[in-house]
Amino acid sequence: MKNSFIVFSIFFILxxxxxxLEDRNVDRKNVTDAPAxxxxxxxxxxMSDLLxxxxxxxxxxPFNTTRILAQQxxxxxxxxxxxxxxxxxWSNVYMGVLINLEKSSGxxxxxxxxxxxxNEVVNRNRLATIEVMKVFTYAKLVESFGNIPYSGALDxxxxxxxxxxxxxxxxxxxxxxxxxxxxxDTSEASWENDILYAGDVALWKxxxxxxxxxxxxxxxxxxxxxxxxxIAGALPGVFTSNEDIAQVEHLSAPPNTNELWTDLxxxxxxxxxxxxxxxxxxxxxxxxxxSVFFQDVNGMYVGSxxxxxxxxxxxxxxxxxxxxxxxxxxxxxxxxxxxxxxxAAERNxxxxxxxxxxxxxAIKASFEYYGVTGAExxxxxxxxxxSTATGDWKQKIGEQKWIALFNQGLEAWTEYRRIDxxxxxxxxxxxxxxxxxxxxxxxxxxxxNRSNYESAAAAIxxxxxxxxxxxxxx
Numbered sequence: 058m059k060n061s062f063i064v065f066s067i068f069f070i071l072x073x074x075x076x077x078l079e080d081r082n083v084d085r086k087n088v089t090d091a092p093a094x095x096x097x098x099x100x101x102x103x104m105s106d107l108l109x110x111x112x113x114x115x116x117x118x119p120f121n122t123t124r125i126l127a128q129q130x131x132x133x134x135x136x137x138x139x140x141x142x143x144x145x146x147w148s149n150v151y152m153g154v155l156i157n158l159e160k161s162s163g164x165x166x167x168x169x170x171x172x173x174x175x176n177e178v179v180n181r182n183r184l185a186t187i188e189v190m191k192v193f194t195y196a197k198l199v200e201s202f203g204n205i206p207y208s209g210a211l212d213x214x215x216x217x218x219x220x221x222x223x224x225x226x227x228x229x230x231x232x233x234x235x236x237x238x239x240x241x242d243t244s245e246a247s248w249e250n251d252i253l254y255a256g257d258v259a260l261w262k263x264x265x266x267x268x269x270x271x272x273x274x275x276x277x278x279x280x281x282x283x284x285x286x287x288i289a290g291a292l293p294g295v296f297t298s299n300e301d302i303a304q305v306e307h308l309s310a311p312p313n314t315n316e317l318w319t320d321l322x323x324x325x326x327x328x329x330x331x332x333x334x335x336x337x338x339x340x341x342x343x344x345x346x347x348s349v350f351f352q353d354v355n356g357m358y359v360g361s362x363x364x365x366x367x368x369x370x371x372x373x374x375x376x377x378x379x380x381x382x383x384x385x386x387x388x389x390x391x392x393x394x395x396x397x398x399x400x401a402a403e404r405n406x407x408x409x410x411x412x413x414x415x416x417x418x419a420i421k422a423s424f425e426y427y428g429v430t431g432a433e434x435x436x437x438x439x440x441x442x443x444s445t446a447t448g449d450w451k452q453k454i455g456e457q458k459w460i461a462l463f464n465q466g467l468e469a470w471t472e473y474r475r476i477d478x479x480x481x482x483x484x485x486x487x488x489x490x491x492x493x494x495x496x497x498x499x500x501x502x503x504x505x506n507r508s509n510y511e512s513a514a515a516a517i518x519x520x521x522x523x524x525x526x527x528x529x530x531x
Contacts, residue, residue, distance in 0.1 A: 100153070102252065105307075111329060126492060129463055133369050134328035135328055165187070204226075206219065217508070223526060241262045271397060275475060288406050296389075297391070315381070319382075329374065334363070336360030354373055420432060420436060420441075455472070455473070455476040495524055
């Protein structure tokens with residue numbers, strides 16, 4: 058009887074206090090909610106890390122070998138990246154960037170419903186900037202892999218999303234981006250805290266239009282009609298100076314430092330040096346940017362043959378700028394815009410004229426960005442001057458853009474695939490006999506999403522490094 062009384066008493070106490078216990082069972086040290094700008098800025102910082110990181114492996118970063126694929130640099134010790142034996146992953150793109158952007162837009166939309174007095178234009182500006190970043194991120198995945206999970210990718214209840222057709226995704230992204238740019242209203246503010254543009258709506262609008270120009274030109278060979286329409290709509294709202302660049306400025310203390318600095322300086326990596334094709338061209342042109350991009354070896358700039366295991370101390374390593382924690386990471390720059398305008402003039406798109414003037418402006422913008430003098434003298438060299446440089450417009454623009462895109466490995470590799478310049482060769486012993494034209498799907502997809510993976514691989518013509526994507530038709 059006594060035992061029954063004790064059991065009943067315990068049951069009564071637990072039942073009567075359950076409501077209080079639930080109230081107390083809250084982890085007050087770890088937040089469960091966050092403001093929209095926290096998710097937004099975290100996504101931007103994560104994207105910055107993905108674009109600037111260089112250490113490759115199974116870390117969820119698909120872009121960290123692209124400097125090597127573009128043969129701007131080479132790895133002299135661990136040469137799997139340079140010989141194309143690397144694995145690629147995309148978990149940090151979906152989980153670190155896209156999910157945070159989705160959370161940010163969800164918070165903004167919830168706040169709009171909860172507070173009818175909130176400034177609708179400000180919130181619409183915020184949603185538009187989120188959309189610009191979503192398009193930017195998805196575009197990089199499509200341009201790297203081809204067909205990807207898209208329409209069902211961010212559904213947490215769908216652990217096996219189907220892959221959407223790359224061309225269809227890209228066309229949808231262009232529509233989304235045009236709508237987002239149109240929704241940006243410069244008469245009102247946006248974010249109070251924004252690590253890309255400090256809430257400047259006019260600059261976000263320029264970024265959106267410049268991204269439209271870039272994406273439009275990406276499909277200039279595969280769909281010239283749509284490309285011309287997109288580019289015409291983006292002009293004249295694109296970048297007009299280096300002041301407009303979309304770049305993340307970093308701080309001097311972790312965790313808000315440049316990821317390249319983390320890899321090179323903190324990680325004390327002594328295996329990445331300039332690649333021979335890249336440094337040889339800069340040496341041939343006596344390009345003053347060499348002193349920023351690289352450190353000399355006994356007064357000379359020396360590039361390593363791609364894919365070879367050689368002595369680190371015998372070749373030019375990254376310049377001192379890239380050993381600084383605060384060095385900015387570029388998402389899209391003014392020099393790129395001017396090179397694209399030079400190409401538009403050559404292709405007779407959107408009434409753009411004077412390819413030479415845009416070419417010259419692009420090179421000057423690159424010199425100015427890196428604080429290098431001598432652009433006028435450089436442009437007067439017969440090997441550089443637009444009227445006398447070797448080859449057709451693709452070679453002239455392609456090779457100079459390759460130089461200007463140093464430390465923008467993903468864009469350098471993508472433009473190499475699209476323009477087909479400079480002419481690069483796979484190193485001896487490489488996994489495939491050409492420079493890869495796409496990234497292969499993550500092994501995790503083969504294991505965890507096999508049916509959809511197999512369908513996607515078949516649809517694009519094989520999950521191979523040599524399978525050309527829909528926009529890469531020449």
